[in-house]
Amino acid sequence: MSQPGGTPHRRILAARPALVLGMAMAAALPALALTPVEAPQQLLLPVQGGQAKSPAPPSGGGGGSAPRPPQPPAPAFALSAADAARTPPLQPDRPVQVTLRRGQQAFFRVAPEAGEAWSVVTRRLGRNTDTVLAALDEAGAVVTEDDDGGSENLASRIEVQPGDGVRVVRAGTLDSSPGRFELVLTREQPMPPPDFATTQAEAAQRPPLALGQPVRVRLRRSQQAFFALPEDRTDVIALTRDLSQSTDTVLALLDAEGRVLAENDDGGQGLASILSIAGTTGPVTLRASLISGGTGSFEVMLEREAPAPTPDYPTNLEEARARGPLAPGQNVHIALGRGRQAIFALPEGQPLTIATRNLQDEADTVLALLDAQGEMITEDDDGGGGLASRIRTADGGRPAAFVRATLLNGARGEFDLVVQGSAAPAQGGAPAADLEEARRRPSLILGEAVRVQLSAGQEAYFALPHDGRESLAMTFALGRDTDTEIALLDESGEVLAENDDAEGFASRLNIPASPRPAFLRAKLLSGAGAFNLVLVRPAP
Incomplete structure (x- = not known):
């Protein structure tokens, strides 16, 4: 008997899928009992890339091998010369980014497309x-090397030519x-064969340099240029000019056996050179080269200077003795050739x-104290401010018999030599020689420098002020080859802190506000010498 909506049997069959679905959901409810915060995290996981955990067998049957994982890219550079063959070579005009850790270096081959230059x-x-x-080169030896020859600050540049x-x-x-x-390689034009002599023997077979006619020289790594000189060398100088970037020239005069008679590095403008060839006779050769044997281009030229005035001052020890000593208040004008x-x-x-005063034409003076045999005791270059010099006869540590005035790099120029008297040290003006004597002396005054003269093995002691504030002790204006050491001592003489070389051979030491009493000891690491000692407030 039929019922609306179908037979009972059919209704039961139609409801079975819903019943099964309801039972399945009821069974799954405990597993889905998540907190409101956890549910989104677990139900909205992103789909991960890569192979499926149960991949379907490849089509066509046969059980073929699984695809290989992607290979990592080759490194941009090698960390040793031996590994450079397994890394990409440098290509022209293709920059390479390099990041090095401490102690690492990068090595590259050069692509054939770069050519030979x-x-x-x-x-x-x-x-x-x-x-x-x-x-x-192939054996790992350095063919050419450069530190700061690049166009940017601290950048480098090397150039390679055929052969x-x-x-x-x-x-x-x-310092690793x-x-x-960034590293970039650029093609260059091969250099033509040199049109100058590259040996002294070859220069002897060529015409000598002509006055006023510059010769352009472009030197490769470790190359040198040689030139014969004219017979008339009166007041003649050789100079370099129009230097290419980072080029630093050196001029030298060689005798017939190749021995250096005179040499100049930076006597000209900047890194250029100037060398007098006046007074030389016979077969003398001019050699032009570059500092550290690098590469660069420049001009070499001979010029005749105006004759130097005849000296109206002593030029040697015998003449100085015959003329008599300098006197306080004396002012001597000197024109040096x-x-x-x-x-x-x-x-x-x-x-x-x-x-030295009234320096003309950028003269750079040097003053030196000499002993009775002409041996140098101490010297000063720029202690007079700017390019001027200043020296005290008491700075040498031993008696000085002469003072010598010259110009840096053997240049020519004019200046005044000014002589002033120095007050003789007052009785007891020497520093305390031990801790007990320093206790009886006034303490150092902040900001007032004390000139200290010590003989070999001597020490100087100073009491420190007790003002409850930190200070800084330092040495400066050191005499030639003077190397100071200062130390902070407590009341019993125990060393609390010391310093040797804070800047050059000078010393610098922080002085705490306590303990007090406390003392400062100053000494030299070797020999005798003079220096200034001062106590200042440290910078905030």
Whole structure:
């Protein structure tokens, strides 16, 4: 008998899927009993890439092998010359980013597309990065190397020409520090064969340099240029000029056996050179080279200077003795020719301060104290302010018999030599020689420098002020080869702190506010010498 909606049997069959679904959901409810916070995290997981955990068998049957995982990219550079063959070579005009950890270096081959003449530079240096480039031959020996020859500050540049035999480029940093930079290779034009002599023997077969006619010289790594000189050398100088970037020239005069008679590095403008050839006779050769044997281009030229005035001052010890000693208040005008010197005798037992003034044409003076045999005791270059010099006869540590005035690099120029008297040290003006004596002396005055003169093995002691504030003790204006050491001592003489070389040979020591009483000891590491000692407030 039929019922509305179908037979009972059919109704039961129709409801079965819903019943099964309801039972399945009821069974799953405990597993889905999640907290409101947990539910989104577990139900909205992102789909992960990669292979399925149960991959379907490959089509076509046969159970083929699974696909290989992707291979990591090859490194941009090698960390040793031996590994450079397994890394991409440097390509022209394709920069490579390099990041080095402490102690690491990067090694590169050069692609054949670069040709036989090319250059490599570093650029876009990271903070505090100072690069060093080198080109290595097949045996790993350095063919050329550069630190700061690049166009950017602390950047490097090397250039290679046909026949240099370079196989690998090495890029690193100064002191093997960490660093980041960009490396780029650029094609260069091959250099033509040199049109100057590259040996002294070859120069002897060529015409001599002509006055006023510059010769352009472009030197490769470790190359030198040689020139014969004209017979008339009166007041003639050789000079370099129009230097290419980072080029630092050296001029030298050689005798017939190749021995150096005279040499000059930076006597010209900047890194250029000037060398007097006046007074030389016979077969003398001029040699032009570069500092550290690098690469660069410049002009070499001979010029005739105006004759130097005849000296109206002593030029040697004998003339100085015959002329008599300098006197306080004396002012001597000196015009020095190239390579010349002026020497004056000093009064015995009378302290003097001698300085240079009124320097003309960028003259850079040097004053030196000499003993009775002409041996130098001490010297000063720029102690008079700017390029002027200033020296005291009491600064040498032993009696001075002469003072010598010269110009840096044997240049020519004019200046005044000014002589002033120095007050003789008052009785008891010498510093305390031990701790007990320092206890009886006044303490150091903040900001007032004390000139200290010590003989070999001597020590000086100073009481420190008790004002409840920190201070800073330092030495400065050291005499030649003077190396100071200062130490903080407690009341019993125990060393609390000491310093040797804070800046050059000078010393600097922080003095805490306590303990007090406390003392400062100053001494020299070797020999005798003079220096200034001062106590100041430290910078905030």
